[in-house]
Amino acid sequence: MKNALDSAALNDAIENVHRAGMPGLFAEVRDGDRVWRGAAGVADVATGRPVTADMRHRVGSITKTFTAAAILQQVESGRIGLDAPIGRYLPKPVPGERGEAITVRMLINHTSGLAEYFPYAYPSFKAFPALAETGPQSLDDHRFTRFDPTELIEMGVTAPAVGTPGGTPGVYSNTNYLLLTQLLEQVTGTTAERYITRNVIERAGLRDTAFPAGPNVDGPHSQLYEAWFGMIDPPRDYSVYDMSWVGPAASLISTVTDLNRFFGMLLAGEIVSPSSLAQMQRTVPVVSQEGKTGGYGLGLYPMEVPGQGTFWGHGGTVWGAGALAMTRADGKRQMAVAVNMQRWNRLDSSGTPRPHPIDDALATLYRVAMYG
Template identity: 50%
Template sequence: MAFARLSLRKTVTAAVAGGTAILTWTATTGTATAQPVSARTVSTGTVSTGTALDRQALARTLDAVVEAGMYGTYSSVRDGRERWQGAAGVADVRTKRPVTPGMLHRVGSISKTFTAVAVLQQVARGRVDLDAPIGRYLPDLVPGPRGQAVTVRMLLNHTSGIGDYIAGAFPSLTRGSTESVDDNRFRTVRPEELVRFGLEAPATGEPGKDWSYSNTNYVIAGLLLEKVTGTDAATYITRDVIRKAGLKNTLFPRTPFIPGPHSKMYESYYGLIDPPRDYSVYDSSWYSTAGAVVSTMSDLNTFYRTLLGGHLLGQRELAEMLRTVPVTDGDETFHYGLGIYAQDLPCGRFWGHDGAVIGAGTFSLSSPDGARQLSLGINLMKYQRIDENGNIKDHPIDLALGTHILQALCGPSTPKALTQLPFTPFPTERLAAKTR
């Protein structure tokens, strides 16, 4: 989930004209051309991480993220029974209040994993058929031929062809302005309205053919969940996913405020917001079941470990969740399942998701057995620069983040500092930004 649905060309023009242009991989909406979709299960593979956690290297590489320009970041790493948590930088640039490892954080599209688990629980109970058309369950919401062509599975793996709602909900973004983002800070919106914006957007392809990341898919999934359970989606996910996983600091906020210790969340928005502005207070109805969850990095590790360990879904449903489609951008970059993806690092394959809301980014990956894990949050978004041709240039923050991620997941084989990224951090956002 990210408020980044705008024309890159228009934004580049506006930002460069203003003197500076800052961009990052936080755009989680947009399209990417995939090979003809033939769903398959990706082998979980093995992970070679060397020895136990190097705490000094983890602290050093996290500090380097702040030295590269990030305001504040927090990280939680696990290797079997060994754990490390760290934080670097500030939670408030004015008061210099420091960040701490256990701060609550808006985790954006990582919420999609929670929503997918909830829907798959209904599959296990026979209330939902993954390959049934969504029109069977929500004929008034997705009517006509589209409702008969788009299946539940296509919603969850982003092959529905349904456009994102962001441009319709925040129209100023298409003009290179963040005015509508500010105007809607305290406005509550119904999920049905978000779906309407998405259905009115241009289709991104024929159902089942191309992979295209759309927050609308997961708002529809939340409404499906409400239809078959008779329960508010946030209430159901809290009871049957969050609490079942034993998470103590994970919730759907009911007000624009985060109810606990948290960092401010700063957005530069391609240089259009200068200096970056705090958006930690925002009505979460705009994120809905696509991105509204608030959590901590430690809780995210627990969640993915519990999920991959088979404690939230049955064996059959978990296998369906890990059944993926390839996502390509010239070269295949990762494999998307049902609300979760597989990403290959130099030391093996990891599962998880990334997420963004305006001002906050999150990245969470776990080894297939949940033994080696990283969850990381940052509080400054869209900081990269773009050149006069509109090309995204890697920022030193990107390389510092990549170094910390590899140190956390791959261990001692990681160089002290990367000169280029051997993998794509935050792949859904980076891929979407490149297609603008």
């Protein structure tokens, strides 16, 4: 399983993603004690300012792993039952039979059957994956909108269910994680952001990871270019954005170095106990927002790499920003990649995203990063 860290191959692979059309990207790969950091392209297409590997970045749903870890800490302390009904803790947002049927575990692994609130909060976006009917207008309309998480949860809970509680495949839904952050607040008596900061981010010693204080990314960062399937052409910068539309489900700002440190410590049993980690690695089939079915655990998902074993981690996208962090089960090999453009695939007449050279170039970068 030993594989050298090939700096030349990694430099070529990251350059090729930029050449394929990504404005800028940066990454860190670790193999034992050896570390490679690289960057390619620009942080600002207007000025040509280059991206650097130490930039802070919106990491989207990678936040869910932090939230799941925080919940499992509370499970360990006996304040939350992993298989207890959510209605026991939050009877108001999830009332009646549904509150009795949906457990905490089902929220974490997306098998609650609760719908995604997103198309209801952003009216010009119809439900995924009917992308042909969507328009980017809502993006600008909501740049500074302050969403109330209680209202977002209500949109998801009152929308038609996408499955039965505990049924598989589950359907990925941010509604689940907004409920989990309310659960954290209920049992800890503090905000989810504050609890996660103290007990997950600070416990892991992450210096550049934080929930945003406002619509800006503090510190050195890239502009974030949203193409919305070619409907925004040229892609527009959405780096300044009020992240209350996802809250502690997907709003974290971090660096590739911090992401590798966090996942390394998590998989070493240093953020949650080894038995909690084993629960996190129990997967069920879940349909992603892109309509693909894959295994999902408790805020973690696996990538099987031929001949290299299993990598665990999470990906994330928000407007203009994407990130992926994967760590091999033994913790020895790690990869974290951040990109500054999203939804670069144009749509065909049926609304299906067309292949783009960026897809192949990124797949090659991931392959070189994970196993040389």
